[in-house]
Amino acid sequence: MSRHVVATSQEIPEGGRKLVMVRGRPIAIFNLKGAFFGLLNRCPHQGGPMCEGLVTGLREAPMPGEYVYSRAGEILRCPWHGWEFDIKTGQSYCDPERIRTRSYPVEVTAGTKLVEGPYVAETIPVSVEEEYLVVEM
Amino acid sequence: MNEVRSQAVAEAPAASKLLIADGDIHPAKAGAADFHPWLEKRWRDHMDEYGSPGRQGWQAGPAYPKSQPNASRRDAYPPEGGRPGSSLAFMQSQHLDANGVGLGILNPLGSGQGVQNPALSAALCHATNEWQLAEWTSKDSRLKASVVVPYEDAVASAAEIRRYADNPAFVQVLMLSRTAEPLGSRKYWPIYEAAAEVGMPVGVHAFGYGGNPVTPGGWPSYYIEEMTGHAQCQQAGLTSLIVEGVFEKWPALKMVMIEAGFAWAPSLAWRLDKHWKTLRSETPELSMAPSEYMRRQVWWTTQPMEEPEPRAHLEDCIGWMGWDRLIFATDYPHWDFDDPTQALPIRVSEEQRRAFFMGNARGVYRGCAG
Numbered sequence: 001m002s003r004h005v006v007a008t009s010q011e012i013p014e015g016g017r018k019l020v021m022v023r024g025r026p027i028a029i030f031n032l033k034g035a036f037f038g039l040l041n042r043c044p045h046q047g048g049p050m051c052e053g054l055v056t057g058l059r060e061a062p063m064p065g066e067y068v069y070s071r072a073g074e075i076l077r078c079p080w081h082g083w084e085f086d087i088k089t090g091q092s093y094c095d096p097e098r099i100r101t102r103s104y105p106v107e108v109t110a111g112t113k114l115v116e117g118p119y120v121a122e123t124i125p126v127s128v129e130e131e132y133l134v135v136e137m
Numbered sequence: 138m139n140e141v142r143s144q145a146v147a148e149a150p151a152a153s154k155l156l157i158a159d160g161d162i163h164p165a166k167a168g169a170a171d172f173h174p175w176l177e178k179r180w181r182d183h184m185d186e187y188g189s190p191g192r193q194g195w196q197a198g199p200a201y202p203k204s205q206p207n208a209s210r211r212d213a214y215p216p217e218g219g220r221p222g223s224s225l226a227f228m229q230s231q232h233l234d235a236n237g238v239g240l241g242i243l244n245p246l247g248s249g250q251g252v253q254n255p256a257l258s259a260a261l262c263h264a265t266n267e268w269q270l271a272e273w274t275s276k277d278s279r280l281k282a283s284v285v286v287p288y289e290d291a292v293a294s295a296a297e298i299r300r301y302a303d304n305p306a307f308v309q310v311l312m313l314s315r316t317a318e319p320l321g322s323r324k325y326w327p328i329y330e331a332a333a334e335v336g337m338p339v340g341v342h343a344f345g346y347g348g349n350p351v352t353p354g355g356w357p358s359y360y361i362e363e364m365t366g367h368a369q370c371q372q373a374g375l376t377s378l379i380v381e382g383v384f385e386k387w388p389a390l391k392m393v394m395i396e397a398g399f400a401w402a403p404s405l406a407w408r409l410d411k412h413w414k415t416l417r418s419e420t421p422e423l424s425m426a427p428s429e430y431m432r433r434q435v436w437w438t439t440q441p442m443e444e445p446e447p448r449a450h451l452e453d454c455i456g457w458m459g460w461d462r463l464i465f466a467t468d469y470p471h472w473d474f475d476d477p478t479q480a481l482p483i484r485v486s487e488e489q490r491r492a493f494f495m496g497n498a499r500g501v502y503r504g505c506a507g
Contacts, residue, residue, distance in 0.1 A: 045479075046474075046475070046476045046479040046480065047476055047478070047479055048210075048212075048476075049212050052211050052212040053211065054205075054211065079205070079210055079211030079212050079472075080210050080211075080212075080472060080473075080474055081204075081472065081473060081474075082204045082205065082472065
């Protein structure tokens with residue numbers, strides 16, 4: 001396991017996303033109300049590029065005719081077949097027991113700490129004035 | 138994102154992999170003007186004035202909503218703009234090159250098939266065919282065209298098929314499944330006669346505008362019912378083709394059932410065979426059991442493949458149908474695309490894999506034996 005600097009926190013605004021590569025793996029990073037989450041950019045179903053999916057909410061119906069909408073902005077639908085995933089955990093909604101997409105913790109770290117190491121700054125030049133997103137892999 | 142996929146290709150260059158066939162690619166026109174070079178002014182004016190409504194209850198757009206905009210993968214929009222499927226260059230880089238497609242069958246939708254005005258339907262279908270030649274097959278030899286026919290006018294359809302009898306860019310005839318009458322009706326026989334004569338299979342793609350609901354029990358409420366209903370609809374069509382004697386009359390005719398799954402084929406065959414034994418004298422023109430016509434003259438494209446648990450059931454279905462019956466298809470650029478590296482989730486022999494991904498297609502489509 002090592003820690004990888006993948007972006008500045010300013011690069012991904014609230015509700016935004018960015019595709020980064022960490023040790024050759026494509027990771028989609030999402031900003032949910034200031035908290036950052038990383039998902040492997042390959043849907044566990046057929047490999048669709050998750051970073052290009054629709055971010056939406058959760059539609060549920062406790063019984064026919066009754067609808068509940070919740071978790072706006074926290075659910076990701078694969079851009080191919082529309083499978084739904086919880087951005088925070090990678091858990092799927094079509095088969096939550098068995099199917100989840102790999103999630104990676106993303107940490108916001110001040111540049112002052114990063115220059116001390118031990119971090120791998122892949123392609124991101126680090127300066128002490130900024131905050132950075134760090135993925136552990 | 139597309140950078141990621143091209144990196145994956147760089148690891149294993151397409152040329153070194155087994156090339157595959159794709160029995161269902163949807164090229165799209167960027168706009169109505171794409172057809173203008175082959176459409177008389179009379180029809181361009183007509184469409185400006187009256188539109189080109191199809192024969193269905195909902196006159197504007199499809200009868201059901203789609204899962205994704207334009208029924209397309211969200212990553213399939215060409216960088217230069219336009220609808221998914223409208224850019225050959227992007228189709229090449231995202232699909233044909235990346236997935237090693239060596240033989241791609243074009244099935245244009247939104248082509249004029251099912252347009253209520255019969256002469257306009259025929260004019261639009263012809264424009265679609267010329268457009269396939271000019272914009273697609275002449276620019277990429279991996280792509281082959283379908284003769285799009287105005288199927289409710291079988292005489293015009295047969296003329297359109299014969300028009301391309303000697304053109305090797307055309308490898309099949311394209312119909313849709315939701316015709317005004319069941320597919321085996323004598324009304325459509327001139328289409329089958331012409332297809333058999335020129336040696337092209339007739340592909341029957343899901344959807345269509347016959348005015349009938351997708352199910353035999355009325356108009357359902359949801360898109361998921363339409364998606365599932367394609368299988369029911371094609372079973373009705375295939376039953377009709379068999380029982381009306383189309384395969385008996387044209388034993389060399391090949392049918393390809395497109396985009397309706399295939400795992401239903403064994404159960405349909407078993408039911409037909411059972412009733413045929415007791416009711417044989419009702420249709421004495423059938424010289425053999427319904428399942429035998431299916432095994433002799435019918436193929437299925439794979440997408441959207443059923444995904445049963447356990448996956449071994451899929452193997453059972455294909456085992457009954459025969460590994461020579463299936464033609465791999467992606468449905469690119471549509472949202473329910475099947476990825477060739479993921480879509481066959483069972484262990485198969487090298488021989489089966491080659492048949493599934495290429496060999497069967499080469500045998501079915503006209504002039505593709507290579």
